[in-house]
Amino acid sequence: MVTAARFSLVAARLLPHFSLLALATLFVTAGVFHFLRPGPFVRIVPPGLPAPEALVYLSGAAEIGLGLLLLPRRTRRLAAWGLVALLVAVFPANVYMARLPGGGIGAPQWLLWARLPLQGLLILWAWQYTRRPAPAATAGSALD
Structure with a gap:
């Protein structure tokens, strides 16, 4: 029989893993869509920035790469800082989009x-992986 205390302990151990996987999945998926459907992303590149399509592909590649680099512990902090920087860099495109x-x-x-x-919540979500050790993964986990 599973007690409430045991359930809470298991949930507390698994939640950081699910959070990390969710963040990585979110960015990898968003990055893939930059390649599958670049049109909507190209339309929200603010005027004055050069080569909108190239910027869309570059940001998509960054999202995919940084999302994947969140998973191994040895690259997690650097990837998280990269995501924070990327989110700050693309914020003007989101403001431009809101104005269209x-x-x-x-x-x-x-x-x-x-x-x-x-966007602020996403920045905070990524930032949490820059400042503290990531959750300990179990032996043989893909998060090692």
Whole structure:
């Protein structure tokens, strides 16, 4: 029989792993979409920046690479700092998107503005892996 205390202990041990995997998956998936459907990303590159399509592919590659580099413990801190920097760097594109009618993708304007604070939450989520040791992985885990 599983007691509430035992469940809490197991959950406390697994939650950091799920959080790390979720963050890595989020960035790898977003990065892949930069290559599969670059159009919406190209449309939100602020005017004045050179080679919007190249910037989209570069940011997509960075998302994929940094998302994958979050998984091994030895590269986690550097990858997390990279994600923080990337999120700060692309924030102007998100503001530009919020200012476009429908965000260039036909989304409701309120949603485009409401998602801007989510960038801050993503920065905090990535930042947590820059400042403390990552959760201890079990022997043979992909997170070692």
